[in-house]
Amino acid sequence: MSTRKSPFLSKPMVVASNPEATHIFKALATQTTDIRSSRTLVHTACTNCLKTDGEYPEVKMQRCATCKSVWYCSKECQRANWSKHKLTCKKIDGSGIRRVVENFYSNPLLQQHLQACFVIHFDLLNRPQLDKPFMARVDVAIEPAELSNFVSIFMGEPVDQQEKMQGMLQINAFTPLPASEMPKLTPMRKSIWNNARDSANAHGNQNHSVGLVEFGNGDVGGHTITCPVFISNPALEMVRLSDPWIMRSAITGQQSEVPFNIDTCMEFMNTHIRSDKKDQLLLRTPMRPSDIQIIRDAGTGVDTIAAQILLAKMRREKIYTLQGVGPEGTRSVPMVQ
Numbered sequence: 001m002s003t004r005k006s007p008f009l010s011k012p013m014v015v016a017s018n019p020e021a022t023h024i025f026k027a028l029a030t031q032t033t034d035i036r037s038s039r040t041l042v043h044t045a046c047t048n049c050l051k052t053d054g055e056y057p058e059v060k061m062q063r064c065a066t067c068k069s070v071w072y073c074s075k076e077c078q079r080a081n082w083s084k085h086k087l088t089c090k091k092i093d094g095s096g097i098r099r100v101v102e103n104f105y106s107n108p109l110l111q112q113h114l115q116a117c118f119v120i121h122f123d124l125l126n127r128p129q130l131d132k133p134f135m136a137r138v139d140v141a142i143e144p145a146e147l148s149n150f151v152s153i154f155m156g157e158p159v160d161q162q163e164k165m166q167g168m169l170q171i172n173a174f175t176p177l178p179a180s181e182m183p184k185l186t187p188m189r190k191s192i193w194n195n196a197r198d199s200a201n202a203h204g205n206q207n208h209s210v211g212l213v214e215f216g217n218g219d220v221g222g223h224t225i226t227c228p229v230f231i232s233n234p235a236l237e238m239v240r241l242s243d244p245w246i247m248r249s250a251i252t253g254q255q256s257e258v259p260f261n262i263d264t265c266m267e268f269m270n271t272h273i274r275s276d277k278k279d280q281l282l283l284r285t286p287m288r289p290s291d292i293q294i295i296r297d298a299g300t301g302v303d304t305i306a307a308q309i310l311l312a313k314m315r316r317e318k319i320y321t322l323q324g325v326g327p328e329g330t331r332s333v334p335m336v337q
Helices: 021-028 032-039 075-085 098-105 108-122 147-154 179-184 187-202 233-241 262-274 289-300 305-316
Strands: 002-004 013-015 135-144 166-176 210-216 225-230 245-248 255-258 284-286
Touching: 021 262, 032 098, 098 135, 098 166, 098 225, 108 135, 108 166, 108 210, 108 225, 108 233, 108 262, 135 147, 135 289, 135 305, 147 289, 166 262, 166 305, 187 210, 187 225, 262 305, 289 305
Parallel strands: 135 210
Antiparallel strands: 002 013, 135 166, 166 284, 210 225, 245 255
16 A cells, blocks of 8 residues: 555545456466557458458558548548448547547456447347347446546546646446337448358358447547457356456455446446556556546536546456535545445
């Protein structure tokens, strides 16, 4: 346990850390070279004609310069799609979340735990879904890599906009879509699933379930990233065993068992990312004004979707300790574990 003074926080804050965290991270973490290698297997589809750079390597995809969320294979496709895209196209600050989402998706350990969330909710151990898609939305966010900086923002401390605060990807929510929504999939999502199903079959994985994951950033920007999810044998085996996890308090040193479920899978992923002090996982990125605003909104009770999702995560994960409600709805976070 230590007292830490953040350049963004006016008062020192008590921070407790687990001395074993570094050793655990090193034992489990995927190497940077492996993540970069896996990223070459992630392909982009044209929003208009659905052509992918995997099928047509000569095509150089270009993204919308305003929202940085949709991609086109040509100027002609961009013009053809503009009447639809202009209804949702909004300027965002920074470069968006695509890069860190792709790095997350390309990480075998994190990917396995994401798959486990699907296995648990859709009961894929007992009821594999081989001939139809299933889907869940994963809300991600960028939080300060230092907890003291998170508390600074949450408690309403002024932030020096000239300072580049380092952020990290966090998984805030896993929301499965009901089966009744599947017939309403957009043509692009149907194409992504069909291609993924065909690819799995071609590689001898006819008995493996294939789903879709939609990565979103709360209600920021309105655009999402959709990827296929191939349910692997290691993910199925992990859920089949489903042994409780042992967690040790950084404050008391006491051990406790926690159930293996979707919430604890998300907490494991977030803890693993937080433990990466040298950005080995390529999931660090500068905090944007919009990321900071979500945390401010959560601290002052502003009722936005992104703020509510963050508060739900804070109540769920042990690293945050919420104690009461402060003046004007400001929540107090006196200590983090």
